[in-house]
Amino acid sequence: MENNVNVAILIYPGVEVIDMNGPIDVFIKTNRYNNNKYRVFTVAESAGVIESEHSAVRIIPEYTLSNCPKPDILVIPGQIMPEGSPEPYGSGSDELVTWIKKQAQSEGATIMSVCVGIYFLVKTGLLNTKKATTHWAALEDIQKQYPDIDFIKNVRFVADGNIVSTGGVTSGIDGALYLVDQIDGAEIAQQVADIMVYNREAPLPPNTILP
Known part of the structure; x- marks a missing residue:
């Protein structure tokens, strides 16, 4: 990667706020130690206001798919549709899926899904025969739908390769810290974790461990 790293946070209706904000916070706080290397921005299918999960937060994306700078890192947060919605996880246009695939195939790019954001990523076909993970409560469902992907539990x-997938919600912080570790080194990654009062070595909550 070049000295300046573009970190694009993909957003859409129903985006999970922690899935989005956890990685944003990691990269922004890392900028304290690396001369503001990370340029973090949001991107959506359209320029209109995006409502998060349960419409708790309204977000105006900085870019659309058509004018977004080339991402070096693309973060795909989870999406929770309104209660009673017939739309499944990963509800978006074919154009959106095609755009994600194009970014993933771009030289030097890294794609990171957070939680059920992986439902967008699996539609690209790029995870076939690869290892991946997602929220523990969604693993059985997605494994049935995509048996060619080697889903890892717990x-x-x-x-x-160039794809990082993370488990539920706060695991997006783990994935982002892993990328900081790879790019900026373990010492900086740990300094950021300390600032965030985040324990990277904490055990998984016992009720989320799958047999």
């Missing part, structure tokens, strides 16, 4: 994140 981990916070999985890195396979």
Whole structure:
């Protein structure tokens, strides 16, 4: 990667706020130690206001798919549709899926899904035969739908090639810290974790461990 790293946070209706904000916070706080290397911005299908999960937060994206700077890191947060919605996880246009695939195939790019954000990523076909993970409560469902993907249980994140997938919600912080570790080194990654009062070595909550 070049000295300046573009970190694009993909957003859409129903985006989970912690899935989005956890990685944002990691990269922004890392800028304290690396001369503001990370340029963090949001991107959406359209320029209109995006309502988060349960419409708790309204977000105006900085870019759309058509004018977004080339991402070096693309973060795909989870999406929770309104209660009673017939739309499944990963509800978005074919154009959005095509755009994600194009970014993943771009030289030097890294793609990171957070929680059920992986439902967007699996539609690209790029995870076939690769290792991945997602929220523990969604693993059985997604494995049935995509049997060619090797889903790993009871981990916070999985890195396979240029794709990083993370488990539930706060695991997006783990994935982002892993990327900081790879780019800026372990010492800086730990300093950021300390600032965030985040224990990277904490055990998984016992009720989330799958047999």
